[in-house]
């Protein structure tokens with residue numbers, strides 16, 4: 001699939017087929033996402049792969065961001081930042097910004113990697129990070145930043161509504 005097609009196909013999918021995502025696909029997705037940049041190549045991010053149905057159910061009832069999902073996907077990637085890993089080199093800017101960017105750019109690549117492998121996903125940001133940390137037993141040094149559920153789509157692709165460039169571009173100087 002050419003890159004332009006991957007960008008256009010990536011969309012927020014909330015209905016999935018009850019079809020498993022293989023270990024091989026999970027590894028491929030993670031390896032591709034790992035090619036994303038990071039501040040000083042520190043890669044101040046970690047991923048928790050949630051496949052266990054009981055734990056996914058706990059996340060579903062706890063996280064408002066998963067509320068619109070009717071048929072859930074078989075795997076949820078919980079992407080965490082590691083603020084202190086970035087702070088060692090970059091101080092407050094690493095702690096407050098770069099670690100977050102390391103995690104979110106990883107998530108963006110992960111979404112595109114999933115599309116390139118015939119899968120769909122959705123960015124989920126609406127959740128209480130303390131509750132998620134408790135459910136997944138995440139240590140204090142990792143901060144859950146975004147969840148990306150991934151699976152095979154059951155939806156027809158929709159239209160994308162976007163700001164026109166004249167609204168997007170604030171100024172050209």
Ligand SMILES: Cc1cc2nc3c(=O)[nH]c(=O)nc-3n(C[C@H](O)[C@H](O)[C@H](O)COP(=O)(O)O)c2cc1C
Pocket residue numbers: 010011012013014064065066068122123124125126127160
């Ligand atoms: C920062 C952020 C937070 C989001 N949080 C949620 C969420 O909690 N639950 C959800 O169903 N979708 C969530 N989305 C998905 C957006 O609703 C979706 O990306 C947007 O409507 C554009 O549609 P598209 O992804 O199909 O292009 C989030 C997206 C972003 C970037």
